[in-house]
Amino acid sequence: MQSKxxxxxxxxxxxxxxxxxxLVLVISFTSLSVRAQDFLAGGKVTGNFQLDAQVYKADSxxxxxxVEEKMLMNAFANLLYSNGNFNAGLRFExxxxxxxxxxxxxxxxxxxxxxxxxxxxxxxxxVGNFYEQFGSGMVLRSYExxxxxxxxxxxxxxxxxxxxxxxxxxxxxxxQRFFWDQGPGIVRGLDGEIALNDLLDKAGKCKTRxxxxxxxxxxxxxxxxIIVNDxxxxxxxxxVAAWSAxxxxxxxxxxxxxxxxxxxxxxxxxxxFIYKNGHSxxxxxxxxxxxxxxxxxxxxxxxMSFKSNRNERGSVLDINYLPALTRQHTYSLAAMYPYAxxxxxxxxxxxxxxYKIKKGSLLGGxxxxxxxxxxxxxxxxxxxxxxxxxxxxxxxxxxxxxFLTFGDExxxxxxxxxxxxxxxxxxxxxxxxxNLNYNIAxxxxxxxxxxxxxxxxxxxxxxxxxxxxxxxxxxxxHLGTKQDEGDWLHFLAEYTIAPKWFFTVxxxxxxxxxxxxxRYHYPTVAAGYTAGSSRISLSxxxxxxxxxxxxxxxxxxxxxxxxxVTITSSF
Amino acid sequence: xxxSFTIIIGAAMAQETEKSLPKLPxxxxxxxxxxxxxxxxxxxxxxxxxxSFWALWCKPCINELTTIADVYDEWVEETGVKLIAVxxxxxxxxSKVGPTVNGKGWEYEVLLDANGDFKRAMNVNMIPHTFLxxxxxxxxxxxxxxxxxxxxxxxxxVRKLNAGQxxxxx
Numbered sequence: 078m079q080s081k082x083x084x085x086x087x088x089x090x091x092x093x094x095x096x097x098x099x100l101v102l103v104i105s106f107t108s109l110s111v112r113a114q115d116f117l118a119g120g121k122v123t124g125n126f127q128l129d130a131q132v133y134k135a136d137s138x139x140x141x142x143x144v145e146e147k148m149l150m151n152a153f154a155n156l157l158y159s160n161g162n163f164n165a166g167l168r169f170e171x172x173x174x175x176x177x178x179x180x181x182x183x184x185x186x187x188x189x190x191x192x193x194x195x196x197x198x199x200x201x202x203x204v205g206n207f208y209e210q211f212g213s214g215m216v217l218r219s220y221e222x223x224x225x226x227x228x229x230x231x232x233x234x235x236x237x238x239x240x241x242x243x244x245x246x247x248x249x250x251x252x253q254r255f256f257w258d259q260g261p262g263i264v265r266g267l268d269g270e271i272a273l274n275d276l277l278d279k280a281g282k283c284k285t286r287x288x289x290x291x292x293x294x295x296x297x298x299x300x301x302x303i304i305v306n307d308x309x310x311x312x313x314x315x316x317v318a319a320w321s322a323x324x325x326x327x328x329x330x331x332x333x334x335x336x337x338x339x340x341x342x343x344x345x346x347x348x349x350f351i352y353k354n355g356h357s358x359x360x361x362x363x364x365x366x367x368x369x370x371x372x373x374x375x376x377x378x379x380x381m382s383f384k385s386n387r388n389e390r391g392s393v394l395d396i397n398y399l400p401a402l403t404r405q406h407t408y409s410l411a412a413m414y415p416y417a418x419x420x421x422x423x424x425x426x427x428x429x430x431x432y433k434i435k436k437g438s439l440l441g442g443x444x445x446x447x448x449x450x451x452x453x454x455x456x457x458x459x460x461x462x463x464x465x466x467x468x469x470x471x472x473x474x475x476x477x478x479x480f481l482t483f484g485d486e487x488x489x490x491x492x493x494x495x496x497x498x499x500x501x502x503x504x505x506x507x508x509x510x511x512n513l514n515y516n517i518a519x520x521x522x523x524x525x526x527x528x529x530x531x532x533x534x535x536x537x538x539x540x541x542x543x544x545x546x547x548x549x550x551x552x553x554x555h556l557g558t559k560q561d562e563g564d565w566l567h568f569l570a571e572y573t574i575a576p577k578w579f580f581t582v583x584x585x586x587x588x589x590x591x592x593x594x595x596r597y598h599y600p601t602v603a604a605g606y607t608a609g610s611s612r613i614s615l616s617x618x619x620x621x622x623x624x625x626x627x628x629x630x631x632x633x634x635x636x637x638x639x640x641x642v643t644i645t646s647s648f
Numbered sequence: 649x650x651x652s653f654t655i656i657i658g659a660a661m662a663q664e665t666e667k668s669l670p671k672l673p674x675x676x677x678x679x680x681x682x683x684x685x686x687x688x689x690x691x692x693x694x695x696x697x698x699x700s701f702w703a704l705w706c707k708p709c710i711n712e713l714t715t716i717a718d719v720y721d722e723w724v725e726e727t728g729v730k731l732i733a734v735x736x737x738x739x740x741x742x743s744k745v746g747p748t749v750n751g752k753g754w755e756y757e758v759l760l761d762a763n764g765d766f767k768r769a770m771n772v773n774m775i776p777h778t779f780l781x782x783x784x785x786x787x788x789x790x791x792x793x794x795x796x797x798x799x800x801x802x803x804x805x806v807r808k809l810n811a812g813q814x815x816x817x818x
Binding site (some may be wrong): 102119121123124125127155159164196204209210213214218220221223227245272275286289325327330332334354361363364365366367368369370371372374375398400401402404405407408429430431432444445447449453497499507526540542545546547548550573574576605607609610612645646647 | 654668670671673674680681682683684704705706707714718724726738739741743744746747748749750751752753762763764765768769770771773774777788789791792793795796797800801
């Protein structure tokens with residue numbers, strides 16, 4: 078799909094050749110039309126559509142730059158066809174031009190995603206573009222976040238094979254989506270998972286469930302030689318292998334799961350071209366019963382960036398996915414300083430407790446009270462440079478790091494508590510407190526001497542129901558910090574008429590900005606209408622980037638200023 | 649490929665007169681014990697099912713499921729309906745889903761769709777997105793977003809389905 082470079086071509090023998098498969102398909106469909114009639118009789122077409130458009134207003138104050146086109150739009154439509162064991166689908170995407178916050182390389186329109194698949198009880202074969210995840214994704218995950226403009230779909234072929242109940246084998250090969258093109262690397266992967274109970278204990282007598290699995294992934298990118306530090310010539314390996322092993326144990330309310338992943342030397346732009354092997358370990362244990370849940374997780378990551386182009390930086394062409402062990406916040410001020418996994422190295426711990434104070438007790442009241450506590454702490458890995466060096470040297474092993482030692486540098490810490498209570502049938506209240514420690518130099522790449530942000534956040538979220546359909550929700554949020562942009566206040570009022578209408582007014586006020594001339598307001602008004610699975614919403618105002626939850630749905634949005642419309646529909 | 653796809657769709661559209669409804673697609677998800685579940689085999693013994701897509705980071709989704717949790721016993725008793733809550737949290741948070749669901753005391757059947765395969769097959773864009781499935785496994789109604797009181801429309805649709813009435817909405 079090279080939309081830009083596409084020039085009219087003369088029909089040559091070579092071009093004709095590429096038409097042959099299409100011709101064969103068309104002819105076979107025509108000649109089989111009688112059979113096709115039967116085949117198509119039970120077919121179903123479903124799909125969805127989304128359009129986002131915004132008319133931009135320049136606002137130098139908040140950094141909203143002049144947009145030459147005045148209006149920008151992103152839209153896509155998915156169509157799925159299914160008939161018994163056969164499925165096919167495609168997605169049309171158009172970015173005219175890409176909205177702010179999206180990569181400008183998305184400019185244009187086309188069909189970057191299509192597939193055909195066929196399955197029976199044992200086989201599932203897909204050709205075209207597809208998404209896949211092995212285990213927790215630490216060696217392979219292709220996925221999409223349309224509203225963030227992230228898509229690393231594989232294009233090639235995948236076979237899933239289940240020889241007997243409880244055993245799933247997967248094999249795949251493909252290149253990854255790079256905007257309207259494909260990345261240069263070829264990804265080959267194998268994965269196997271065995272649910273021991275389904276295989277050995279078909280009667281289901283054993284109360285302990287055990288699942289084990291393993292993956293092997295290899296990337297090929299043509300051998301390359303580069304010169305670093307003006308002197309040394311580095312040979313960058315063409316084939317890079319990674320593997321992982323995982324398990325999941327559960328019994329009653331207990332679960333224990335883990336995955337260890339390892340990657341062979343993969344000198345890349347992300348790791349300063351060092352030849353060290355990479356690895357990652359994730360361990361999680363949880364217990365829950367009705368009204369009580371607790372989970373503890375730990376993760377170590379060392380040099381695990383894995384891309385199908387060794388020269389790329391940024392969030393493109395990722396072969397693997399390294400989950401961040403922190404809570405994803407939804408209230409806008411709480412989501413102001415979100416953590417992003419540091420693939421080059423991090424040590425992470427997380428714990429969470431959920432508890433429901435029983436209905437009918439003194440603190441529980443008629444409906445009970447929900448309490449959630451969450452704590453996460455992420456630091457650097459311990460990092461020892463070879464003698465005589467002060468920085469990581471390309472073309473070497475880079476550094477040494479002991480497996481279980483936490484590094485000295487704090488990347489992120491988050492303690493948060495949330496209490497929710499319903500006072501009678503008409504009024505409910507949620508209060509929350511967060512204490513954040515955010516290493517802005519590491520996470521956002523600010524200058525190394527930037528002071529980490531320490532922030533305290535209070536949230537109160539109240540909903541009052543006037544009757545069965547009409548309700549008013551009011552959110553008050555405060556973020557206090559002496560660093561970065563200082564203190565913020567957030568106010569939101571939303572009136573809903575279920576199940577169709579919503580009206581919202583909100584404002585964010587950076588009243589504590591250390592620079593008095595930058596104490597801006599970010600006011601917004603919005604309204605929306607929903608009919609079944611179709612929905613239109615309009616908004617006008619200034620928007621900070623973050624996760625936006627308005628009128629009953631959530632999605633991540635970039636910073637903007639002006640008039641915006643979103644239309645979505647499924648059928 | 650595109651051409652043949654167009655032909656297929658064209659032909660399929662022509663069949664629309666029969667007015668058969670789309671069924672639950674066949675993809676694999678996991679339950680909270682790590683067991684692989686094929687979504688086309690989800691059933692409630694011939695009674696209606698609600699399939700609701702949600703995530704831990706989605707406040708309106710949590711509101712919807714919390715609101716329904718307060719009346720769920722009554723709904724089950726009256727209509728026999730079963731709610732299946734499909735979490736689209738990825739591996740970052742999917743292991744927190746079980747403890748959170750239990751901690752909140754929800755009694756739904758919970759499925760983990762960690763890489764969005766079920767979500768894609770059901771054409772879900774934004775969450776919460778709630779589907780009503782009849783006893784034959786066909787999708788008869790869907791709604792996106794949640795606001796206080798939307799749950800009343802949902803149970804009304806279940807009642808209409810049980811009574812054999814039309815679910816057309818105006």
